[in-house]
Amino acid sequence: xxxxxxxxxxxxxxxxxxxxxxxxxxxxxxxxxxxxxxxxxxxxxxxxxxxxxxxxxxxxxxxxxxxxxxxxxxxxxxxxxxxxxxxxxxxxxxxxxxxxxxxxxxxxxxxxxxxxxxxxxxxxxxxxxxxxxxxxxxxxxxxxxxxxxxxxxxxxxxxxxxxxxxxxxxxxxxxxxxxxxxxxxxxxxxxxxxxxxxxxxxxxxxxxxxxxxxxxxxxxxxxxxxxxxxxxxxxxxxxxxxxxxxxxxxxxxxxxxxxxxxxxxxxxxxxxxxxxxxxxxxxxxxxxxxxxxxxxxxxxxxxxxxxxxxxxxxxxxxxxxxxxxxxxxxxxxxxxxxxxxxxxxxxxxxxxxxxxxxxxxxxxxxxxxxxxxxxxxxxxxxxxxxxxxxxxxxxxxxxxxxxxxxxxxxxxxxxxxxxxxxxxxxxxxxxxxxxxxxxxxxxxxxxxxxxxxxxxxxxxxxxxxxxxxxxxxxxxxxxxxxxxxxxxxxxxxxxxxxxxxxxxxxxxxxxxxxxxxxxxxxxxxxxxxxxxxxxxxxxxxxxxxxxxxxxxxxxxxxxxxxxxxxxxxxxxxxxxxxxxxxxxxxxxxxxxxxxxxxxxxxxxxxxxxxxxxxxxxxxxxxxxxxxxxxxxxxxxxxxxxxxxxxxxxxxxxxxxxxxxxxxxxxxxxxxxxxxxxxxxxxxxxxxxxxxxxxxxxxxxxxxxxxxxxxxxxxxxxxxxxxxxxxxxxxxxxxxxxxxxxxxxxxxxxxxxxxxxxxxxxxxxxxxxxxxxxxxxxxxxxxxxxxxxxxxxxxxxxxxxxxxxxxxxxxxxxxxxxxxxxxxxxxxxxxxxxxxxxxxxxxxxxxxxxxxxxxxxxxxxxxxxxxxxxxxxxxxxxxxxxxxxxxxxxxxxxxxxxxxxxxxxxxxxxxxxxxxxxxxxxxxxxxxxxxxxxxxxxxxxxxxxxxxxxxxxx
Numbered sequence: 001x002x003x004x005x006x007x008x009x010x011x012x013x014x015x016x017x018x019x020x021x022x023x024x025x026x027x028x029x030x031x032x033x034x035x036x037x038x039x040x041x042x043x044x045x046x047x048x049x050x051x052x053x054x055x056x057x058x059x060x061x062x063x064x065x066x067x068x069x070x071x072x073x074x075x076x077x078x079x080x081x082x083x084x085x086x087x088x089x090x091x092x093x094x095x096x097x098x099x100x101x102x103x104x105x106x107x108x109x110x111x112x113x114x115x116x117x118x119x120x121x122x123x124x125x126x127x128x129x130x131x132x133x134x135x136x137x138x139x140x141x142x143x144x145x146x147x148x149x150x151x152x153x154x155x156x157x158x159x160x161x162x163x164x165x166x167x168x169x170x171x172x173x174x175x176x177x178x179x180x181x182x183x184x185x186x187x188x189x190x191x192x193x194x195x196x197x198x199x200x201x202x203x204x205x206x207x208x209x210x211x212x213x214x215x216x217x218x219x220x221x222x223x224x225x226x227x228x229x230x231x232x233x234x235x236x237x238x239x240x241x242x243x244x245x246x247x248x249x250x251x252x253x254x255x256x257x258x259x260x261x262x263x264x265x266x267x268x269x270x271x272x273x274x275x276x277x278x279x280x281x282x283x284x285x286x287x288x289x290x291x292x293x294x295x296x297x298x299x300x301x302x303x304x305x306x307x308x309x310x311x312x313x314x315x316x317x318x319x320x321x322x323x324x325x326x327x328x329x330x331x332x333x334x335x336x337x338x339x340x341x342x343x344x345x346x347x348x349x350x351x352x353x354x355x356x357x358x359x360x361x362x363x364x365x366x367x368x369x370x371x372x373x374x375x376x377x378x379x380x381x382x383x384x385x386x387x388x389x390x391x392x393x394x395x396x397x398x399x400x401x402x403x404x405x406x407x408x409x410x411x412x413x414x415x416x417x418x419x420x421x422x423x424x425x426x427x428x429x430x431x432x433x434x435x436x437x438x439x440x441x442x443x444x445x446x447x448x449x450x451x452x453x454x455x456x457x458x459x460x461x462x463x464x465x466x467x468x469x470x471x472x473x474x475x476x477x478x479x480x481x482x483x484x485x486x487x488x489x490x491x492x493x494x495x496x497x498x499x500x501x502x503x504x505x506x507x508x509x510x511x512x513x514x515x516x517x518x519x520x521x522x523x524x525x526x527x528x529x530x531x532x533x534x535x536x537x538x539x540x541x542x543x544x545x546x547x548x549x550x551x552x553x554x555x556x557x558x559x560x561x562x563x564x565x566x567x568x569x570x571x572x573x574x575x576x577x578x579x580x581x582x583x584x585x586x587x588x589x590x591x592x593x594x595x596x597x598x599x600x601x602x603x604x605x606x607x608x609x610x611x612x613x614x615x616x617x618x619x620x621x622x623x624x625x626x627x628x629x630x631x632x633x634x635x636x637x638x639x640x641x642x643x644x645x646x647x648x649x650x651x652x653x654x655x656x657x658x659x660x661x662x663x664x665x666x667x668x669x670x671x672x673x674x675x676x677x678x679x680x681x682x683x684x685x686x687x688x689x690x691x692x693x694x695x696x697x698x699x700x701x702x703x704x705x706x707x708x709x710x711x712x713x714x715x716x717x718x719x720x721x722x723x724x725x726x727x728x729x730x731x732x733x734x735x736x737x738x739x740x741x742x743x744x745x746x747x748x749x750x751x752x753x754x755x756x757x758x759x760x761x762x763x764x765x766x767x768x769x770x771x772x773x774x775x776x777x778x779x780x781x782x783x784x785x786x787x788x789x790x791x792x793x794x795x796x797x798x799x800x801x802x803x804x805x806x807x808x809x810x811x812x813x814x815x816x817x818x819x820x821x822x823x824x825x826x827x828x829x830x831x832x833x834x835x836x837x838x839x840x841x842x843x844x845x846x847x848x849x850x851x852x853x854x855x856x857x858x859x860x861x862x863x864x865x866x867x868x869x870x871x872x873x874x875x876x877x878x879x880x881x882x883x884x885x886x887x888x889x890x891x892x893x894x895x896x897x898x899x900x901x902x903x904x905x906x907x908x909x910x911x912x913x914x915x916x917x918x919x920x921x922x923x924x925x926x927x928x929x930x931x932x933x934x935x936x937x938x939x940x941x942x943x944x945x946x947x948x949x950x951x952x953x
Contacts, residue, residue: 003019003020003023003344004017004018004020004062004063005017005018005023005026005046005048005060005061005062006060006062006063006167007053007054007057007059008057008058008059008060008061008071008171009058011171012059012171012172013170013171014167014169014170014171015053015054015057016051016053016054018048018051018054022048022051023046023047023048024047024048024049024083024345025045025046025047025343026045026046026047026062026344027044027045027046027342027343027344028043028070028340028342028344029041029043029044029045029339029340029341029342030042030043030318030339030340031338031339031340031352032160032318032338038152039151039152039155039161040090040160040161040162040183042070042072042089042090042093042163043072043087043088043089043090044062044070044072044086044087044088045085045086045087046060046085046086046087046088047083047084047085047086048083048084048086049083049084050079050082050083051084054084055079055084057077057086058073059071059072059073059074059088059091060074060088061165061167062344064164067166068164068165068166069164069165069166069167070090070164071090071091071092071165071172072088072089072090072091073089073090073091073095074086074087074088075087075088075089090163091163091165092126092148092163092175093148093163096122096146096147096148096151097146097147097149098146099121099122099125099147100121100144100145100146100147101118101121101142101143101144101145101146101150102121102144103142103144104117104118104141104142104143104150105140105141105142106140107139108138108139109137109138109139110131110135110137110138111131111135111136111137111154111157111159111179112128112131112135112179114138114140114154115128115151115154115177115179116128118142118147118150118151118154119147119177121147122147125175126175126176126177127175127176127177128176128177128179129164129176129177129178130178130180131178131179132159132179132180134181135158135181136157136158138154138157139283140153140157151177154179158181159179159180159181160179160180160181160183161178161179161180162177162180162183163175163176163177164176164177164178182336184318184320184321184336184337185321192325192326208301209263209275209301209302209303209304210275210276210277210302211256211257211259211263211264211274211275211276211298211301212254212255212260212274212275212276212277212298213253213254213276213278213279213294213297213301214231214252214253214276214278215232215252215279215281215290215291215297216229216230216231216278216279216281216290217229217230217231217281217282217284217285217287217290218230218282218283218284218285219282229280230284230285230286230287230290231252231287232247232252232254232287232290232291233250233287234249234250235247235249235287235288235291236249237291244295245295247291253276254291254294254295254298255274256298256299256302259302259303260272260273260274260275263275263302263303277301279294279297281293281294318337318338318339318340320336320337321334321335321336321337322334322335322336322337322353323335324353335353337352337353338352338353339351340352403430403431403432403433403434404429404430404431405428405431406427406428406429407426407427407428407429408420408422408423408424408425408426409421409422409424409426410422410423412458413458416458426447427444427445427446428444428445428446429442429443429444429457430442430443430444431457436458439457440454441454444462447468448462448464448467448468449464449465449466449467449468450465450466451463451464451465451466452476496508496509496514497509504516504518505517512525512527521534521535521536521537521559522534531562532560532561532562532569533559534558534559535558535559536554536555536556536558536559537554537555537559538554538559538561539552539553539554540553540559540561545836545841562581568580568581577590577591578590634665634668634812634813635665635667635668635669635672635810635811635812635813636668636811636813637668637671637809637811638668638809638810638811639675639808639809640671640674640809641675641679641680643680643681643682644671644674644675644679644681645671647682647683649683649704649705650674650681650687650708653687653708653709654667654670654671654708657708657709657712658670658712661713661715661716662716662823662824662825662854663712663716663719665824666715666719666729669715669729669733669806669810670688670711670712671809671810672733672806672807672808672809672810673688673711673715673733673736673806674687674688675808675809676802676806676809677689685700685703686700686702686707687707687711688707688708688711688712689711690702690707690708690710690714691707691710693710693711694710694714714736715736717740718732718733718735718736718740718743719732721740721743722735722743723823723859723913724859725744725747725751726747726751726912727746727747727751727753728751728752728753730752730753730803730806730807731743731746731751731752731803733753733802733803733806734746734753734758734800734803736802737798737799737802738758738761738762738766738798739766739798741765742761745765746761753803755788755790755800755801755803755804758801758803759790759800762793762794762797762798762799762800763775763794763797766794766797766798767794767795767796767797770796771796772794772795772797775794776794777793777794777795778792778793778795779791779792780792780793780801783808784801784805784808788801788804817864817950818863818864818892818950818951819861819863819864819910819951820851820863820953821851821860821861821862821863821894821928821930822851822853822858822860822861822928823853823855823858823859824853825853825854826851826852826853826953827851827852827853827854828849828851828953829850829851829852829927830846830849830850831846831849832846832847832848832849832946832947832948833946834846838924839922839924840922845941845944847933847941847944848893848895848929848931848932848944848947849929849930849931849946849948849953850927850928850929850930851927851930851953852917852926852928855917856917856918856919856926857898857899857916857918857926858916858917859913859915859916859917860882860897860914860915860917860928861910861911861912861913861914862892862909862910862911862914863892863910864884864892864910865886865887865907865908865909865910866884866885866886866887866892866907867885867905867906867907868882868884868904868906868907868908868914869883869884869885869891869936869937870882870883870893870904870937871883871900871902871903871904871906872900872904873920875920876921876922877895877921877922878893878896878921878929879896879897879919879920879921879922879923880895880896880897880898880915880921881893881894881895881896881897881921882897882900882902882914882915883936883937884908884914885936885937889934890932890933890934890945890950891932891934891936891937891939892930892931893929893930893931893933894914894928894929894930895921895928895929895930895931896917896918896919896920896921896923896926896928896929897916897917897918897928898915898916898918898919898926899915899916899918900914900915901913901914901915901916902914902915931947932944932945932946932947932949932950
């Protein structure tokens with residue numbers, strides 16, 4: 001028996017194995033359910049010494065043998081008095097409940113084939129292992145149910161399923177099911193009361209006991225609607241021929257005479273009569289097969305159910321058949337282990353033996369099947385239901401009398417030309433009597449329209465008063481007043497007509513309406529479609545709010561609007577210029593020189609397809625930023641060769657692409673890279689040696705401007721990776737030489753680059769990956785390596801002096817005071833001061849300044865060093881919010897973050913990442929709401945200070 005508990009996380013990866021010395025209690029319970037439509041009950045309860053590695057474990061497992069484990073999903077846990085307690089159920093029951101079988105209809109297929117098709121819905125996560133080859137072929141329907149429920153349904157065909165898994169290394173490597181006709185084997189194990197059985201208690205159930213069964217198989221439909229079922233009346237059984245019981249021809253029941261003598265119905269004459277029942281076996285079509293199945297059920301029905309509860313030493317496996325003995329009560333039984341409760345530490349086993357008295361599955365299934373079959377055999381015949389439905393239809397339609405009838409062709413006389421067998425209605429008839437025969441005036445509505453019949457309904461003509469397409473026959477207007485007056489005049493020779501129709505002025509062209517004056521205003525038409533209106537009524541912008549509040553236009557504006565998708569409103573001073581409003585297709589302003597005079601406020605996003613300039617200076621895109629970097633430092637180029645600084649192309653390209661990728665503050669580092677990588681460049685070769693970073697096999701593939709473009713792009717990516725993983729700028733520069741994998745490696749070791757760490761990475765990671773597994777070196781002598789004392793490099797190991805080489809060519813300017821808390825280029829989207837709140841509309845103090853830089857999740861840095869005094873979620877005010885107290889007594893606040901990276905009590909440095917930009921709390925989009933204030937951490941309005949007093953944005 002296993003003496004270890006395996007604990008796993010949510011990804012089913014191994015966290016820790018607890019040996020017996022750490023286990024306080026381990027109790028495993030298994031029960032073969034009485035109901036075959038339920039899977040085996042399998043639970044595990046464990047208590048171990050407290051261990052933080054497994055406090056959040058999601059699964060636990062015990063080894064059953066060398067090849068398999070039983071695994072359990074943890075459903076409850078607690079941590080009382082220095083220990084951890086876990087309760088779990090077999091993980092398969094939970095896991096397989098989340099896979100859905102859509103539609104399976106197997107017909108006469110093996111149980112293995114059906115099981116494999118069911119498990120195919122787990123996308124190869126589960127497979128079928130051992131399947132008992134003696135199990136029969138089955139047919140059935142599995143429709144929109146979970147894989148778990150499908151396996152439960154599969155068990156009802158006379159099999160038992162167990163779930164297993166395999167753990168190799170630190171994870172689950174295999175999951176499978178095994179299917180048995182009956183779990184377990186015939187064991188030689190004997191349990192003797194007073195020896196290896198501490199107690200033996202017998203329970204006996206004599207309900208639902210029958211000694212004779214009338215077996216009936218599949219039914220067949222016949223013309224009169226009654227079902228005839230397969231029986232075994234013509235099959236003969238004789239014990240002398242090896243059959244288990246005698247059953248003569250002509251007898252439609254099977255009796256167990258020995259059981260009738262024991263448990264039959266006592267008669268007045270002293271004999272015993274058979275206890276008889278009817279068993280419906282719907283899926284059986286062969287009489288011989290039916291007789292055999294009836295016998296197998298009779299064996300179950302003809303004896304009392306017996307169950308033993310026993311505590312044993314050195315128990316046996318669940319499902320095994322064992323013998324149990326208690327001589328003082330003359331108990332000597334061969335029986336099955338249907339449940340076990342195993343104390344895996346105390347080696348004590350409590351078994352349930354015999355029949356599971358929760359309900360015999362065989363008797364339960366048969367009882368349900370009989371009830372369903374009896375219901376089916378008493379169903380109404382098709383003829384009966386059809387006649388009743390006809391009578392109901394006739395009553396509803398009025399076919400048996402009434403002043404109204406919904407007529408079908410079947411209601412006409414036999415010799416009438418409209419007579420037919422269809423009962424589908426085709427016209428409604430109102431009449432002046434209680435039937436067609438007693439009436440002489442009829443109003444009829446059908447596919448021709450509405451009209452009248454006077455006289456005999458079947459022979460008199462139908463006169464249409466109003467056709468189906470809306471034309472009214474004036475012959476039927478014989479009384480009353482027409483209130484709508486129509487006035488019409490033609491006012492030109494182009495076919496235009498002016499009409500006054502019911503108080504509405506209308507212009508038509510050749511009978512087609514083109515304009516109409518209504519309460520909406522002047523409405524224009526094209527064909528049958530309304531194009532739009534010019535008027536003063538309505539609210540085209542019901543949600544419009546300006547600085548004074550909601551804007552109301554009804555009755556106060558000349559409103560021009562279109563009615564349909566795809567229509568336009570166009571204002572044009574000359575061909576090719578003007579303003580176009582498109583219904584659902586945007587707004588167009590077409591002119592080579594557009595000027596807007598005055599302040600412009602825009603709510604929403606703006607997509608600029610060309611250059612964007614502010615005060616004549618171009619604004620460059622970029623979301624990764626660059627900014628001042630950790631510590632707020634900037635980097636000026638020094639000692640750069642004149643062949644580089646004097647090359648106008650290189651200078652222009654570096655300025656262009658550092659701005660394009662948002663790292664203009666790092667342009668000094670870009671110059672330094674060229675001095676280290678290619679100091680003799682003339683501007684036509686691979687200037688920044690960047691070809692390899694673009695995926696080429698070596699340098700020289702990218703030349704001139706293309707090399708600078710790729711080099712700056714790669715540097716920007718490295719800087720962003722460093723910022724996201726809290727790696728200093730020198731680690732970023734070293735990563736330019738080693739490759740991107742160096743940054744997470746360094747992050748896991750503190751994030752601060754040193755030559756010592758770079759050498760370790762060169763020797764243990766880079767060099768071995770390229771074939772140098774012996775640590776071989778070669779000489780590398782220059783001022784940097786000599787000053788360091790290591791005048792060598794590792795073969796195929798890159799240059800671990802690279803960051804120090806870069807440092808020769810930049811002057812680091814450390815910042816003082818406060819710095820911008822996000823990377824450049826920075827845009828202020830809302831200033832400090834009073835404004836109308838964009839969400840609530842109230843006029844109130846905007847107590848900070850809103851910043852963006854094009855990256856919706858850009859890192860947020862501490863503007864100055866200090867202590868974190870607030871870090872948490874405040875959804876009604878600031879969303880995810882951080883406040884830092886600084887040494888000068890000021891506080892800075894950082895609101896709406898998507899992720900917080902510091903906690904209350906942390907001490908942070910200037911430029912240290914404290915979170916990421918987001919849009920949590922009351923916010924209209926991703927941005928940083930940045931504050932300065934006194935009297936923190938929760939100030940009043942008078943304590944807030946405009947951030948521009950400390951930072952030049």
